Amino acid sequence: MSRFAQFGPKLRQYGASSARMFLYCAIPTACFIHTVFDYAGEITPSYGPSMLPTLNMAGDMLMIERLPGWRKRLRVGDLVAFTTPYDPGRRAVKRLLAEAGDTVCVDPKSKHPAFVLVPKGHVWLQGDNYNNSTDSRVYGPIPLGLLHGRVTWCVWPSPRRISNGADILPGRFSDS
Amino acid sequence: MSSGAARPLWRKAAIAAIVAAPVAIFVTDNIVSLQMISGRSMQPALNPDSNRLWKDVVLVDRMVQGEMAPRRLHRGDVVTLVSPSNPDLLLVKRIIAMPHDCVIPLGKPNSFVRVPKGHCWVEGDESFHSGDSSSFGPVSLALIRGRALTPIWPPSRFGASLAGLPEWKKSRVYPNGSYPLTEL
Numbered sequence: 001m002s003r004f005a006q007f008g009p010k011l012r013q014y015g016a017s018s019a020r021m022f023l024y025c026a027i028p029t030a031c032f033i034h035t036v037f038d039y040a041g042e043i044t045p046s047y048g049p050s051m052l053p054t055l056n057m058a059g060d061m062l063m064i065e066r067l068p069g070w071r072k073r074l075r076v077g078d079l080v081a082f083t084t085p086y087d088p089g090r091r092a093v094k095r096l097l098a099e100a101g102d103t104v105c106v107d108p109k110s111k112h113p114a115f116v117l118v119p120k121g122h123v124w125l126q127g128d129n130y131n132n133s134t135d136s137r138v139y140g141p142i143p144l145g146l147l148h149g150r151v152t153w154c155v156w157p158s159p160r161r162i163s164n165g166a167d168i169l170p171g172r173f174s175d176s
Numbered sequence: 177m178s179s180g181a182a183r184p185l186w187r188k189a190a191i192a193a194i195v196a197a198p199v200a201i202f203v204t205d206n207i208v209s210l211q212m213i214s215g216r217s218m219q220p221a222l223n224p225d226s227n228r229l230w231k232d233v234v235l236v237d238r239m240v241q242g243e244m245a246p247r248r249l250h251r252g253d254v255v256t257l258v259s260p261s262n263p264d265l266l267l268v269k270r271i272i273a274m275p276h277d278c279v280i281p282l283g284k285p286n287s288f289v290r291v292p293k294g295h296c297w298v299e300g301d302e303s304f305h306s307g308d309s310s311s312f313g314p315v316s317l318a319l320i321r322g323r324a325l326t327p328i329w330p331p332s333r334f335g336a337s338l339a340g341l342p343e344w345k346k347s348r349v350y351p352n353g354s355y356p357l358t359e360l
Contacts, residue, residue: 027199028195031198031201032198034198034202034206035198035202038201038205083316084294084318085294085295085316086292086294086316087293088242088243088294088317088318089242089243090243119261120261120262121262121263122260143261143263143316143319144263145257145259145263146316146318
């Protein structure tokens with residue numbers, strides 16, 4: 001008999017019942033999967049119109065990576081998953097538009113645009129669908145501790161790489 | 177290795193360690209863990225004697241993260257939270273106010289801050305040495321990683337309760353914007 005086929009009879013030899021055998025296998029496996037999700041990455045569905053046209057309104061399965069050091073590898077233009085500051089039970093995906101130390105012009109088209117300096121340890125997140133997105137324009141800058149991971153792929157239904165969408169133009173901002 | 181012979185002890189230990197590691201990681205991240213306290217911002221409740229050679233170790237209840245935070249946390253709880261200024265730093269502070277409360281900040285006695293929905297106001301018991309909500313304002317409940325239950329080291333203070341708002345802070349907290357806590 002192969003070694004794996006002996007696994008069952010050997011456990012029964014030690015007096016384990018079927019239920020205990022199941023728990024001895026299921027609990028470590030579940031914890032292992034949970035640890036992989038917490039420290040490597042996971043695949044999670046997304047819904048909502050705030051990231052159109054990058055992400056569909058419903059049905060997209062996103063791969064979120066959080067390998068150690070992922071916070072240091074974040075760049076402006078990445079899609080990040082985070083926990084909303086006003087509702088700790090809710091997660092969202094938005095695009096990172098500004099890092100700590102940057103100044104953000106909120107709504108350049110308004111008559112009196114507001115300028116916000118992103119403090120140390122915070123980032124500015126904004127949805128691609130500006131008309132229908134609750135993001136840093138409402139929350140303010142978001143602490144890095146709320147960020148959950150970086151979205152790298154959309155794996156289903158149309159597999160595509162989520163690339164960094166930033167187009168950084170050189171030059172000084174001028175309001176003349 | 178024939179199937180009939182007993183496995184050597186080191187192999188059994190290695191398999192047991194591999195099987196137990198994810199369970200240990202899960203338990204320490206989500207159920208209960210230990211935390212060593214450094215710094216003086218929670219004196220006298222934690223690390224009361226700075227001249228000691230050792231630091232306090234507390235038992236931390238980790239089942240207060242995410243959506244369980246608003247329900248399971250109360251004013252007066254000592255919590256560990258990720259610092260808003262530095263995501264690699266874990267702070268240990270006391271919750272002074274929960275969402276919708278009004279707080280008079282230290283150093284600005286003629287003003288008050290209304291704690292927004294989903295946020296809380298944290299302060300160290302020893303405010304002079306503490307970087308807390310007096311510097312960075314209300315913090316989101318989602319930044320909280322655990323609730324300190326009791327010190328387990330040193331053994332002389334094992335089992336001491338940490339919860340409860342110090343009396344000298346109650347006059348600055350107005351639950352739901354009504355009368356201050358000292359008058360309730």
